Amino acid sequence: MQYRPLGNSGLLVSELALGTMVFGEENTRGTPKKEAIEIIHAFIDAGGNHIDTANVYADGVSEQILGEAIRGKREKLVIATKVRFSMGDDPNQTGLSRYHILNSVEASLQRLQTDHIDLLYMHAWDPITPIEESLHAFDTLVTQGKVRYIGVSNFKAWQLMKALSISDRNRWARFIAAQYQYNLVTRDIEDEFSDLCLEEGVGITPWSPLGGGFLTGKYKRDADSPSGGRIAVMPDHAEEAWNKRATEKNWEILDVMAEIAAQHENMNLSHVAIQWLLAQKAVSSVIIGVRTMAHLQDNLKAVDFALSPDEVTRLNQISQPPSRYPYRFLQNYGAR
Numbered sequence: 001m002q003y004r005p006l007g008n009s010g011l012l013v014s015e016l017a018l019g020t021m022v023f024g025e026e027n028t029r030g031t032p033k034k035e036a037i038e039i040i041h042a043f044i045d046a047g048g049n050h051i052d053t054a055n056v057y058a059d060g061v062s063e064q065i066l067g068e069a070i071r072g073k074r075e076k077l078v079i080a081t082k083v084r085f086s087m088g089d090d091p092n093q094t095g096l097s098r099y100h101i102l103n104s105v106e107a108s109l110q111r112l113q114t115d116h117i118d119l120l121y122m123h124a125w126d127p128i129t130p131i132e133e134s135l136h137a138f139d140t141l142v143t144q145g146k147v148r149y150i151g152v153s154n155f156k157a158w159q160l161m162k163a164l165s166i167s168d169r170n171r172w173a174r175f176i177a178a179q180y181q182y183n184l185v186t187r188d189i190e191d192e193f194s195d196l197c198l199e200e201g202v203g204i205t206p207w208s209p210l211g212g213g214f215l216t217g218k219y220k221r222d223a224d225s226p227s228g229g230r231i232a233v234m235p236d237h238a239e240e241a242w243n244k245r246a247t248e249k250n251w252e253i254l255d256v257m258a259e260i261a262a263q264h265e266n267m268n269l270s271h272v273a274i275q276w277l278l279a280q281k282a283v284s285s286v287i288i289g290v291r292t293m294a295h296l297q298d299n300l301k302a303v304d305f306a307l308s309p310d311e312v313t314r315l316n317q318i319s320q321p322p323s324r325y326p327y328r329f330l331q332n333y334g335a336r
């Protein structure tokens with residue numbers, strides 16, 4: 001496992017991060033506590049130091065499992081969690097108010113059995129709370145030593161840029177990480193976020209690197225609906241829904257991935273997908289959201305490979321999304 005700076009900071013994180021969203025979920029897609037702890041330990045033993053969770057994952061159970069798993073191992077890890085979404089019925093148990101942020105962090109610290117969080121994300125924009133209030137609360141936590149670094153997720157580009165400007169103006173802690181969906185079949189963030197994050201020193205930590213399992217190649221082109229896996233239970237509006245994945249362009253992407261994988265001994269489509277992300281300049285660490293030990297062991301093998309510049313270019317070209325205005329206009333005229 002290699003290590004990279006997280007954005008414009010001195011914090012070094014493993015190129016793969018362990019995602020724990022399904023740990024403790026009480027359904028067929030969830031990972032039971034015992035296996036989840038084994039997965040966490042195996043990830044650490046493989047050299048991984050970056051582990052990602054959120055207070056809302058499994059209603060806090062994911063944080064509890066992680067807290068138990070890292071006892072005696074905490075000092076070498078970078079633990080990331082998030083705050084924004086509802087953690088109860090009370091109207092103040094949601095959002096990015098100072099009240100909710102401070103209360104949520106105290107609860108997360110208890111569940112994680114630690115005295116500090118290495119990376120705290122704003123999980124999404126709050127249209128009610130002034131962003132100044134949210135950023136000041138985050139800065140307070142950094143000053144208190146309860147949080148080391150801060151990050152952002154699911155903001156629009158203007159919202160992220162506004163937040164960075166406010167932080168700079170007030171000399172508050174600024175975001176060093178941005179967590180967004182990013183993979184070979186979902187490249188939307190490249191319109192704005194890739195350049196923005198590179199320019200502002202914010203490292204992108206992609207989630208869903210395998211497109212909800214679609215990029216593993218386990219689904220068939222001629223199927224009317226998916227059989228098994230995460231995509232099979234996703235509603236049509238979900239980001240990883242079948243109707244968003246089973247397009248002709250996406251099947252063509254899989255064809256090229258399969259051709260590239262065949263040129264490398266023991267490489268599969270998952271490895272190609274992860275390596276393509278690691279080749280993107282703005283990416284600091286790729287979050288692998290595994291459900292089983294077998295998933296982890298396979299994903300970890302991705303770091304044993306490297307794509308050639310020509311292979312990256314080929315994947316870039318086949319997966320290039322339709323160009324939109326003003327990006328299309330700037331591509332034709334703006335660089336001259």
